[in-house]
Structure formats: C-alpha cells, structure tokens
Amino acid sequence: MDGENKPRVAVHKFSSCDGCQLALLNLGEDLLTLAARVELVHFAEAGPTNPDAWVDVAFVEGSMSTPEDIERIRRIREQSRVLIAIGACAVSGGIQGLRNQADGAAWIAQLYEHPGAIASLAQSTPVSAHVKVDFELYGCPVDSAQMLAAVNALLLGAVPRASTDKVCTECKRQGHPCVMVSRGIACLGPVTRSGCGALCPSLGRDCYGCYGPAENANTDALTAQFARLGLDATAIRQRFQGINSQAPVFLAAAQRTGAGHD
Ligand code: SF4
Ligand code: SF4
Ligand code: SF4
Structure with a gap:
C-alpha cells in the first residue's frame, strides 16, 4: 500500500x-x-x-x-x-x-x-x-x-494479530468476581477468545461465547463443569449453540453432549 x-x-x-x-x-x-x-x-x-x-x-x-x-x-x-x-x-x-x-x-x-x-x-x-x-x-x-x-x-505493512487468549484471562486481570465460582452460573469464558474486555462478567453475567472459540479451548472440561453445576445434556448443548454454533470447536462440543436437537 x-x-x-x-x-x-x-x-x-x-x-x-x-x-x-x-x-x-x-x-x-x-x-x-x-x-x-x-x-x-x-x-x-x-x-x-x-x-x-x-x-x-x-x-x-x-x-x-x-x-x-x-x-x-x-x-x-x-x-x-x-x-x-x-x-x-x-x-x-x-x-x-x-x-x-x-x-x-x-x-x-x-x-x-x-x-x-x-x-x-x-x-x-x-x-x-x-x-x-x-x-x-x-x-x-x-x-x-x-x-x-x-x-x-x-x-504499516504488518500482519494484524488476532486475540486467541480466553475471556477468563481478561476477566481475572480486571478483578471481576467469577460468576461461575461465586454464583454457579454456567459461563463460556473459559473457552471463548478474548477481545471484548470481559464485558459480560463485568456486568455480573455469564459469557455466551460471542467472540468464538479460543485457542486450545477445553470444551470437554467445561462440559463436565456445566454438568457439575446441574445442567442436563440439552442445556449444555444449547450453551454451545449460540452465535458461533457453527464454529467447529463449538459445533463438536454440542454434538458430543449426545442430546437430540430441539
Ligand atoms: S466469570 Fe466467566 S469469564 Fe470470568 S473468570 Fe469466571 S468463568 Fe471466566
Ligand atoms: S458474550 Fe461476547 S461480549 Fe460477552 S463476555 Fe463473552 S465474548 Fe465478551
Ligand atoms: S449478527 Fe452478525 S452482523 Fe450483526 S453484530 Fe452479530 S456478527 Fe455482526
């Protein structure tokens, strides 16, 4: 240019x-x-x-x-x-x-x-x-x-850098109380890429994954955590079926819950 x-x-x-x-x-x-x-x-x-x-x-x-x-x-x-x-x-x-x-x-x-x-x-x-x-x-x-x-x-002739960290990282840096730990609310922050400034947790609500999957997103561990919070298979699947439902990592996580479709 x-x-x-x-x-x-x-x-x-x-x-x-x-x-x-x-x-x-x-x-x-x-x-x-x-x-x-x-x-x-x-x-x-x-x-x-x-x-x-x-x-x-x-x-x-x-x-x-x-x-x-x-x-x-x-x-x-x-x-x-x-x-x-x-x-x-x-x-x-x-x-x-x-x-x-x-x-x-x-x-x-x-x-x-x-x-x-x-x-x-x-x-x-x-x-x-x-x-x-x-x-x-x-x-x-x-x-x-x-x-x-x-x-x-x-x-400037440089390659733009994409954010690949997790929302949790931004959330912790900013000192927001964790809605999952403190209130038992299912939050997609551990598998969602950062960049929004942890907007939803800053307002006391859960992340629903609008920034898509983070790098090395451990959706199996989060699925297990959601189950411990009391979510059934359908509820867990629906957490991954949001705005980025077709992102391969979220799609695979939803399919692994084994629940039928609505
Ligand atoms: S509130 Fe969500 S984004 Fe923040 S630390 Fe807890 S799980 Fe991670
Ligand atoms: S839903 Fe979107 S804006 Fe809200 S915390 Fe998650 S990534 Fe950020
Ligand atoms: S629905 Fe699509 S176009 Fe509208 S804000 Fe979300 S990503 Fe952007």
Whole structure:
C-alpha cells in the first residue's frame, strides 16, 4: 500500500444485521482519522457505493446464505488485495447458522406461499468456506478497536494479530468476581477468545461465547463443569449453540453432549 495514492478500502454486507458495520461507524473521531488516511471506496451504510471497484482491503460482514452471495463474494475476492471477515456471521455463519441442523426447505415450505421464489442455500456458511480469507475478527458485534488495529497494522505493512487468549484471562486481570465460582452460573469464558474486555462478567453475567472459540479451548472440561453445576445434556448443548454454533470447536462440543436437537 505504498505510494502516493491512499489505500482503497471497502465494507461489504451479506446476511447480517449491520451491527458490525455500525461498530465501524461508532469509531467516531477515529473513523474520521481513518477516512483521512484511506479512500473509502464502498461502504453503503456510510455513503460511498462502488461494490465492484478494486480495493486494497475489503471488510466483509455477514454469512453466505444465497447462491447470489457466493457469486458476489468470489467477485469481491478477485477485486481485493486483502480480505478481512468481520463478526460472527462472516467468521462462523452466525446465529443464522442454527438452521444448518434443521430442514430449511421444510421451514420455507411452511412459511411461504411460493417457496420456489426463495433462493436460500441449505446452510449458512462463513466467508472462508468459499474464498480465501486473510484475517478473521470474531465478535457479535466485532470490536471497533480491533478493526481499527487491523487496518493500522495493514497500513504499516504488518500482519494484524488476532486475540486467541480466553475471556477468563481478561476477566481475572480486571478483578471481576467469577460468576461461575461465586454464583454457579454456567459461563463460556473459559473457552471463548478474548477481545471484548470481559464485558459480560463485568456486568455480573455469564459469557455466551460471542467472540468464538479460543485457542486450545477445553470444551470437554467445561462440559463436565456445566454438568457439575446441574445442567442436563440439552442445556449444555444449547450453551454451545449460540452465535458461533457453527464454529467447529463449538459445533463438536454440542454434538458430543449426545442430546437430540430441539
Ligand atoms: S456478527 Fe452479530 S453484530 Fe455482526 S452482523 Fe452478525 S449478527 Fe450483526
Ligand atoms: S466469570 Fe466467566 S469469564 Fe470470568 S473468570 Fe469466571 S468463568 Fe471466566
Ligand atoms: S463476555 Fe463473552 S458474550 Fe460477552 S461480549 Fe465478551 S465474548 Fe461476547
């Protein structure tokens, strides 16, 4: 990205709630600083629209849910030097990935008078299932400071660093009382990657895994701990079937509980 021209950046949306784009908009003054250093070529929520332009960095929000999505993400990949998937939808298929375990066609047939008019893939999949992804940022929504840090690293020619530690680490550093130890509440912090600042435990509630699996997540040990807290197999499975249900580590943990699906 050297040279006189500013690096060109695009922000694309797929199946998602727009929350991760809002996280970027919520950068406030930092976004204005960033906008001065890069050329925002496509960011429909903020104004500029040029989805087919070549860019240095493409941020992609949302999961792949329709045949058109797959064609579009391939075009974006061809037109991008670096592609960054942002948020649980783009990285693991998101909450909409819960339908991967269900018969989506049967649901559509029940809901719509003309089911043939609905172009929906059987599975909601992450961006990486279809094209090469250079960097992934988990979170629901993604943390805006992490996004900014990733862009800054790329502008400096460095490789962005992903957080792989566990939420428990942040939680302990900040001195929050452990909701699992002190109140017997099932918390996914021991297997969830850090980056949110242990937001939920700081407010006295459990982590539900929105930052996705941490490195070396010991889900078997946590499953055993949840059982000791009195959760049955269905309740344990449901703890892993949240926003990142299709992240392989959480998916495997849910399947190992052996309970049937709802
Ligand atoms: S990851 Fe969460 S906040 Fe981001 S687009 Fe998906 S549902 Fe919305
Ligand atoms: S509250 Fe949750 S994140 Fe914090 S230390 Fe306890 S288990 Fe870990
Ligand atoms: S504590 Fe867990 S659920 Fe809450 S914001 Fe952090 S990663 Fe997400």
